[in-house]
Amino acid sequence: MEQRRVRVRFAPSPTGPLHMGGVRTALYNYLFAKKHGGDFLLRIEDTDRSRYVSGAEQYIVDALAWCQMGIDEGASVGGENGPYRQSERKPMYKQYADQLIESGYAYYAFDTPEELNEMRERMKSAGVASPQYNAVTRSGMKNSLTLPAEEVQKRLNANEKHVIRIKMPRNEDVKFEDVIRGWVSVNTNNLDDKVLFKSDGMPTYHLANVVDDYLMNISHVIRGEEWLPSAPLHVLLYQYLGWDTHMPKFAHLPLILRPDGNGKLSKRDGDRLGFPVFPTNWTNPETGEKSSGYRERGYYPEAFNNMLAFLGWNPGTTKELFTMDELIESFSLDRVGRAGAKFDFDKTNWFNQQYLRKQSGEELAPQLKPLLAEVGLVADDSYVANVCELMKERATFVKDILKEGRYFFEAPTSYDEKTIKKKWKESTPEIITELRDLLGSLNSFDPESIGACFKIFLEEKGLGFGAVMPGFRVSVTGLGAGASMNEIAALLGKDEVLKRINIALKTIKK
RNA sequence: GGUCCGUUCGUCUAGGGGUUAGGACUCAUGGUUUUCAUCCAUGCAACAGGGGUUCGAAUCCCCUACGGACUACCA
Numbered sequence: 001m002e003q004r005r006v007r008v009r010f011a012p013s014p015t016g017p018l019h020m021g022g023v024r025t026a027l028y029n030y031l032f033a034k035k036h037g038g039d040f041l042l043r044i045e046d047t048d049r050s051r052y053v054s055g056a057e058q059y060i061v062d063a064l065a066w067c068q069m070g071i072d073e074g075a076s077v078g079g080e081n082g083p084y085r086q087s088e089r090k091p092m093y094k095q096y097a098d099q100l101i102e103s104g105y106a107y108y109a110f111d112t113p114e115e116l117n118e119m120r121e122r123m124k125s126a127g128v129a130s131p132q133y134n135a136v137t138r139s140g141m142k143n144s145l146t147l148p149a150e151e152v153q154k155r156l157n158a159n160e161k162h163v164i165r166i167k168m169p170r171n172e173d174v175k176f177e178d179v180i181r182g183w184v185s186v187n188t189n190n191l192d193d194k195v196l197f198k199s200d201g202m203p204t205y206h207l208a209n210v211v212d213d214y215l216m217n218i219s220h221v222i223r224g225e226e227w228l229p230s231a232p233l234h235v236l237l238y239q240y241l242g243w244d245t246h247m248p249k250f251a252h253l254p255l256i257l258r259p260d261g262n263g264k265l266s267k268r269d270g271d272r273l274g275f276p277v278f279p280t281n282w283t284n285p286e287t288g289e290k291s292s293g294y295r296e297r298g299y300y301p302e303a304f305n306n307m308l309a310f311l312g313w314n315p316g317t318t319k320e321l322f323t324m325d326e327l328i329e330s331f332s333l334d335r336v337g338r339a340g341a342k343f344d345f346d347k348t349n350w351f352n353q354q355y356l357r358k359q360s361g362e363e364l365a366p367q368l369k370p371l372l373a374e375v376g377l378v379a380d381d382s383y384v385a386n387v388c389e390l391m392k393e394r395a396t397f398v399k400d401i402l403k404e405g406r407y408f409f410e411a412p413t414s415y416d417e418k419t420i421k422k423k424w425k426e427s428t429p430e431i432i433t434e435l436r437d438l439l440g441s442l443n444s445f446d447p448e449s450i451g452a453c454f455k456i457f458l459e460e461k462g463l464g465f466g467a468v469m470p471g472f473r474v475s476v477t478g479l480g481a482g483a484s485m486n487e488i489a490a491l492l493g494k495d496e497v498l499k500r501i502n503i504a505l506k507t508i509k510k
Numbered sequence: 511g512g513u514c515c516g517u518u519c520g521u522c523u524a525g526g527g528g529u530u531a532g533g534a535c536u537c538a539u540g541g542u543u544u545u546c547a548u549c550c551a552u553g554c555a556a557c558a559g560g561g562g563u564u565c566g567a568a569u570c571c572c573c574u575a576c577g578g579a580c581u582a583c584c585a
Contacts, residue, residue, distance in 0.1 A: 129511035198583040229580040394547040465544040481546035
């Protein structure tokens with residue numbers, strides 16, 4: 001078999017923000033393209049003007065950029081096969097619809113929406129669950145198959161509203177080999193005469209997608225499982241248009257399911273399941289409704305991608321942490337599963353935690369600084385880096401470092417009640433005062449010296465850690481738990497530690 | 511309802527005729543740690559059901575059940 005350059009497309013409809021299922025589809029397309037040294041195109045499927053949502057296209061471009069998927073061809077970057085918006089390709093489709101009519105594979109239909117409804121109602125009351133415009137019903141409708149030729153021509157000349165429908169043949173098995181599912185076969189008796197060309201002059205998805213994939217020389221169509229039922233129609237279109245030899249390979253991806261109950265994760269799920277379904281924040285321009293995104297919640301795109309990649313795919317090894325390059329290297333459609341995958345929010349957080357911990361304090365510091373600035377805190381870079389290094393292993397997000405370690409940047413204004421209640425005994429003020437004096441006499445204030453000093457103090461006093469440490473910790477940090485006090489104290493510096501102890505001694509009352 | 515697709519621990523999954531059915535997340539327990547977290551160890555926990563085929567089926571076939579997608583002049 002001849003080698004065809006791998007060219008794949010991600011073809012979303014700009015009817016709103018892209019949700020994570022769409023991002024995963026894009027990711028698999030991207031990984032597949034890059035793995036095979038091919039091209040990744042972004043095509044905007046905006047054939048339905050009425051569903052157009054302003055800002056949606058830009059959202060899609062921005063979301064892909066955040067996820068670090070470089071687009072080779074698309075409206076935002078150009079390319080030789082443009083335009084990449086179907087609305088701008090409008091003039092290109094009509095000829096193919098006409099070609100299908102000429103070759104007898106399609107026909108004009110003049111039925112009004114009311115007439116279509118009547119037909120459906122009639123069929124329903126006759127016991128047909130989902131009425132179709134097909135080989136048996138079309139004979140009772142107003143189309144170029146039932147109307148006399150002159151009548152059809154007259155209507156056409158009068159510019160009467162009409163659509164173009166595919167003439168679905170009777171009792172033919174349409175087969176194709178899906179890369180993920182193997183051979184899929186559907187009998188045309190179960191398919192209907194889908195509208196290919198709408199009365200507004202735009203093609204429907206079915207025609208547009210086939211025409212564009214052909215014109216853009218797409219080698220593989222990797223899309224969600226929701227397209228599987230219409231894939232036979234697309235296969236037929238390739239045949240009828242005479243493009244058999246250029247038909248792309250199809251790969252229908254399993255869906256991402258909601259963690260609660262069942263059903264696919266949808267845009268409408270928004271935040272109500274307790275987690276974002278969108279990569280980045282989105283505000284509905286019509287309703288003003290806001291939905292949160294992974295980016296703004298503090299997730300790393302690398303973690304998000306890694307999580308998404310594993311929702312339906314696995315490398316066949318026990319390695320779970322993959323950079324984008326490693327993902328590209330390892331990705332294969334063969335290892336994509338067939339069953340839908342329920343989204344696991346805990347695992348998503350785990351991935352983020354892993355990515356956060358892989359970074360050094362120096363790498364983390366610039367991420368924390370803006371967060372500090374937001375709450376009016378400032379500190380120099382190396383200090384912030386040290387705090388990050390010390391705190392990163394108890395954080396899932398950078399913001400956790402601030403949340404759990406605010407005391408690094410300002411003295412506590414309150415003291416953890418539970419700790420005071422349980423650990424601040426009557427003798428504590430005296431003990432802490434003595435400890436303060438001992439710490440104050442230290443020449444070098446590094447973690448080791450502080451630790452050694454502490455140990456000596458305990459020995460001399462005949463006290464256990466539990467009698468001294470909690471009081472020390474709560475005085476300095478205001479909290480009952482946290483990182484090593486030796487490290488914390490060393491970072492804070494002697495003056496600050498002594499100052500905080502003095503304040504605590506005055507403030508804490510049982 | 512019809513068509514198509516699917517079904518291994520709670521979740522993501524490995525495993526494709528002979529395995530103590532493996533890993534990860536979550537959870538629990540123990541160890542380490544002044545505490546929390548980390549880390550380490552251990553544990554809980556699955557082949558939807560029934561028929562075949564076979565010496566032998568999680569694995570191949572059929573049926574049933576369940577789940578999902580689709581069923582628009584939406585994509």
